[in-house]
Amino acid sequence: MIKYDAVVVGAGNAGLAAALEFAQSGKKTLLIEQHNLPGGCATSFCRGRFEFEPSLHELCGVGPEENPGTVRTIMDDFGVKVEWKKVDDCFRVISTFSDGTPMDVTMPSGADEFIDKMEFYVPGSRSKMVELFDFLDQIEEFVNFTAEPDYDKKELMAKYADVLHVGAYSTSKVLDALGMPAKAKDILSVYWSYLGVDMDRLSFFHYANMVHMYVKSGAYIPTHTSHEISNTMIERFRELGGEVWYNCRAEEFLFEGKKCVGVRTAYGEIKADYVLANINQDIIYGKMIPKTVPIPERELKLSAARNRDFGARMFTVYLGLNKTAEELGIKDYSIFLEETMDSVKDYENLKKIDTNNYSIFLCYNVANPGISPEGTAMCSFTTMFTAADDWNNIPQEDYVKVKNKLAKKIIDNFEEKTGIVLTPYIEEISVATPWTFARYLNVPEGSVYGYITNDWDSILARILTGEKDYPFKGLKHIGTSGERGDGYSSAYYSGKFTAIAAVKEMNGGNN
Numbered sequence: 001m002i003k004y005d006a007v008v009v010g011a012g013n014a015g016l017a018a019a020l021e022f023a024q025s026g027k028k029t030l031l032i033e034q035h036n037l038p039g040g041c042a043t044s045f046c047r048g049r050f051e052f053e054p055s056l057h058e059l060c061g062v063g064p065e066e067n068p069g070t071v072r073t074i075m076d077d078f079g080v081k082v083e084w085k086k087v088d089d090c091f092r093v094i095s096t097f098s099d100g101t102p103m104d105v106t107m108p109s110g111a112d113e114f115i116d117k118m119e120f121y122v123p124g125s126r127s128k129m130v131e132l133f134d135f136l137d138q139i140e141e142f143v144n145f146t147a148e149p150d151y152d153k154k155e156l157m158a159k160y161a162d163v164l165h166v167g168a169y170s171t172s173k174v175l176d177a178l179g180m181p182a183k184a185k186d187i188l189s190v191y192w193s194y195l196g197v198d199m200d201r202l203s204f205f206h207y208a209n210m211v212h213m214y215v216k217s218g219a220y221i222p223t224h225t226s227h228e229i230s231n232t233m234i235e236r237f238r239e240l241g242g243e244v245w246y247n248c249r250a251e252e253f254l255f256e257g258k259k260c261v262g263v264r265t266a267y268g269e270i271k272a273d274y275v276l277a278n279i280n281q282d283i284i285y286g287k288m289i290p291k292t293v294p295i296p297e298r299e300l301k302l303s304a305a306r307n308r309d310f311g312a313r314m315f316t317v318y319l320g321l322n323k324t325a326e327e328l329g330i331k332d333y334s335i336f337l338e339e340t341m342d343s344v345k346d347y348e349n350l351k352k353i354d355t356n357n358y359s360i361f362l363c364y365n366v367a368n369p370g371i372s373p374e375g376t377a378m379c380s381f382t383t384m385f386t387a388a389d390d391w392n393n394i395p396q397e398d399y400v401k402v403k404n405k406l407a408k409k410i411i412d413n414f415e416e417k418t419g420i421v422l423t424p425y426i427e428e429i430s431v432a433t434p435w436t437f438a439r440y441l442n443v444p445e446g447s448v449y450g451y452i453t454n455d456w457d458s459i460l461a462r463i464l465t466g467e468k469d470y471p472f473k474g475l476k477h478i479g480t481s482g483e484r485g486d487g488y489s490s491a492y493y494s495g496k497f498t499a500i501a502a503v504k505e506m507n508g509g510n511n
């Protein structure tokens, strides 16, 4: 049987980062991926003359070269060079303020610029916004502190008592306690969908960590789609001596007693001292542990017993248009079209296909003019579902009709709200539903966000109790169902830092 120091299952963002960390630590590492290319969500696909970005709207944590964020630092540490483009504005949002007045707001990136613009839209909000951003800084510091594998929990408690007190409250509660004016609160709630939890349940800690990164250091995208990042990571992994097997699906983990000692794949059994799985925990514990191995009750009934629900299931319409962004009158990179600024109501509406009136429009050319052929534009609309029942119940023969109807509703709504006409200029259209993502990525119900990070299961709670989530020696999960939740930056982080902990354990340390 072939033997490696470490096997990483799944070459998504988390798997790529984990594989690189192992290889860089001198471990003989194998990365296996069920598809013929790396990246998971971070890939690209071609239709006609367009190469589409399937997932990434914007990446937080990159930051400028002179002040690098976590993602840029992780890539630099790995020796992975990616060409980035900065996205200028945070977002434009078209909706209705909670007092019933119309809302059409564009917010820039940069803390000072964001606060100034908020003051313009909501006079008198400045002092509350400054207070909020001070707090975001403290939370960022806390996160950096916990990034050290051996951080001292006692020191953490003493140094960041305020963060621990306040961070566990919901974002709504904290903004109310700060006395944030209602209209400013509406504008600040735009980001809820990036984490897939309404503001009444989304822990302030999680919200603050993300908003700090997007607003303070801005968002970035790779020049050549996220496929470029994944390819560059694979090249570097190989340079470091790592091995990659594509078209290789992991079926079951191998055990000796209670220790994981490898993985059974479509190509046979592979032995390893350590296995990291870029797979949702429901699948790991529900399908991939041999029947002879006793699975702790907590993991066996993961979603049910721990009252966990899957996070956002995506629905995306990709458009290749035979006119330029300027010709079409598109000026914004991203436009959030929200029926209401009440995220609790929105969360409920997003459970059903008929009541889903939410979408995020994106025109990649605004931030990256050369992304599509000359004379064209490349756009997408993304919405999400907070429950899967409707998709589960569609008869197979109606599937295409249902997805195309929703795609048309989303495009019509955009045209009506913005006055920008797209339909006559559509050269290519492709529609991905929760089932597209489920099939392609092997994620339950098409959720690319793992489990929702609501109140008691917030990121803060996960960070502080993380070790309990790994019941078997030699096996750890990585990716969006883990500690840091969804998103590119969280996945890179999860892969790298879980691999650092595994290496320490392999080298005889305690973890």
Ligand SMILES: Cc1cc2nc3c(=O)[nH]c(=O)nc-3n(C[C@H](O)[C@H](O)[C@H](O)COP(=O)(O)OP(=O)(O)OC[C@H]3O[C@@H](n4cnc5c(N)ncnc54)[C@H](O)[C@@H]3O)c2cc1C
Residues within 6 Å of the ligand: 009, 010, 011, 012, 013, 014, 015, 032, 033, 034, 035, 038, 039, 040, 041, 042, 054, 055, 056, 057, 058, 059, 060, 248, 249, 250, 251, 278, 279, 314, 315, 316, 382, 437, 440, 441, 442, 443, 448, 449, 478, 479, 480, 481, 486, 487, 488, 489, 491
């Ligand atoms: C439409 C859309 C828009 C998004 N927008 C953004 C955004 O703007 N910013 C952002 O930060 N995030 C965004 N996200 C979320 C982000 O893409 C994901 O949260 C993140 O990339 C997930 O990474 P991962 O490594 O955990 O998992 P995945 O990308 O799901 O990768 C898992 C990998 O494991 C492989 N695999 C699974 N099972 C097996 C097996 N048994 N054997 C072998 N291989 C296996 C899969 O094929 C896949 O390659 C978006 C996602 C979507 C779909």
